[in-house]
Amino acid sequence: MTSKSQSDISAAYLKLLNQQQFVADELDYVGFDHQKSMLQILADHANCGVSVFDMYKKSHIFYSPNFGSSLGYDLSEIIKKSHDFWDHKIHHEDYAGMMQNGILLLKLFYQFSDDEKTNYKLISEYRILNAENKYVRVIEQQQVLQLDNYGNIWLTLSIIDISPNQEISEEMKSQLFDFKTGKILPFDIEAKSSEMVNLGLTNREIQILKMVKEGLLSKEISAKLNISLNTVNTHRQRVLKKLRANNSMEAVIFASKYGLL
Numbered sequence: 001m002t003s004k005s006q007s008d009i010s011a012a013y014l015k016l017l018n019q020q021q022f023v024a025d026e027l028d029y030v031g032f033d034h035q036k037s038m039l040q041i042l043a044d045h046a047n048c049g050v051s052v053f054d055m056y057k058k059s060h061i062f063y064s065p066n067f068g069s070s071l072g073y074d075l076s077e078i079i080k081k082s083h084d085f086w087d088h089k090i091h092h093e094d095y096a097g098m099m100q101n102g103i104l105l106l107k108l109f110y111q112f113s114d115d116e117k118t119n120y121k122l123i124s125e126y127r128i129l130n131a132e133n134k135y136v137r138v139i140e141q142q143q144v145l146q147l148d149n150y151g152n153i154w155l156t157l158s159i160i161d162i163s164p165n166q167e168i169s170e171e172m173k174s175q176l177f178d179f180k181t182g183k184i185l186p187f188d189i190e191a192k193s194s195e196m197v198n199l200g201l202t203n204r205e206i207q208i209l210k211m212v213k214e215g216l217l218s219k220e221i222s223a224k225l226n227i228s229l230n231t232v233n234t235h236r237q238r239v240l241k242k243l244r245a246n247n248s249m250e251a252v253i254f255a256s257k258y259g260l261l
Contacts, residue, residue, distance in 0.1 A: 009099045014058075016106045020152040022056040027148060032061075032155065035145075039157075040064055048161040052145060055153050059083070070162050071138075072131025091127035091135060094172040098124060101174050106153075108253060109144075111213050114151045116249055118144050119180045125163050126172040137163040137170075176253065181246050185253055201242055206255070208235045213252045 032052075043050040043064035052062035060082050068078050071089075078085050087095060101122070109117050121143040127135045138160055145157040176185040201209075211221045218236065222229045236248065245251040 009096065009103070013099055013103050013106070016103060016110075017055060017058060019110070020055060021150075022148060022152055022154070023150070024056065027056060027154065029061075032146070036062060042159075043067075046159070046161070048159050051158045051160075053083070053156045053158065055156065056148075061155075067160075071128065071136060086128075089129045091129075091172075094126035094128075097172045097174075098126060104256065105176075108256060109153060111215065111252065112249060114147055117147060117151070117153060119178055120144075121177045121179065122174060123177055124172060124174045125165065127168060135168050137166050137168065139163045178246075178250070183246060183250070185250065201239065201255075205235050205239050205242075208232060209239055209248075209251060209255055212236070212248050213256075 039050050039052070039062060042048075043066055047066075049067035049070065050062070050064040051060050051067055053059070054061045063075060063079060065075060067075055068086075069075070073085075090098070101124070105122060109120075121141055123139065123141050125137055125139050128138055130136045139162075141159045143157050144153055144155075146155040148154040177183075178185065207225070208221055211224070216224070218232045219229055222232045225232070239245075239251050240247070243251045243254045245254055
């Protein structure tokens with residue numbers, strides 16, 4: 001991917017971040033200060049790097065003291081350059097995929113209810129340079145740590161550890177884990193919409209799923225399409241069955257992944 005393409009992806013990601021409108025005076029940073037000790041305990045006991053990203057400030061506001069130590073990096077150097085330091089160490093192919101995943105994930109989360117936003121964890125395995133300038137595979141888990149009073153994604157938690165898989169030739173892998181159902185969803189940004197054809201979604205089912213993504217209830221869809229509530233619910237159940245999804249949110253994720261929404 002060219003530097004221009006990467007720049008375009010970064011700009012698109014930043015544009016999505018800026019869609020959230022925060023009320024600075026209502027963000028409880030004092031409350032977050034009380035959470036830091038718990039995050040440090042997590043880092044110590046799990047022997048992993050822990051960080052917290054502030055979507056309002058668009059910067060990291062917490063790093064565990066051992067963050068980056070497994071790769072041989074000094075924390076002061078990471079803090080000085082913040083996410084720029086880490087981003088420039090990630091393999092360029094993996095970085096492009098992670099940014100595209102971030103764009104898709106934000107688009108999905110912006111459609112979710114407040115409860116749904118806290119039910120998912122993105123697990124990514126990617127390549128990054130260590131202090132010896134050699135690529136190492138790491139596993140990063142990212143999830144929403146805290147919403148603001150208006151449902152905006154305010155703080156996000158990242159946990160990074162060395163992956164047991166050190167096949168450096170392999171590209172980035174990502175999965176979306178649903179805390180509520182225990183289900184792991186593939187999160188492949190390279191998937192093609194043509195692959196969805198075999199799942200047999202009809203035009204009406206896609207139309208209804210798009211309305212579900214927009215947040216419309218079944219009765220609202222019924223009124224807009226001038227069809228019965230029972231018909232809407234039947235279509236929704238068929239969509240879940242065809243996509244092998246447990247709920248409408250999973251169906252939206254799958255359909256978005258394959259480019260239908």
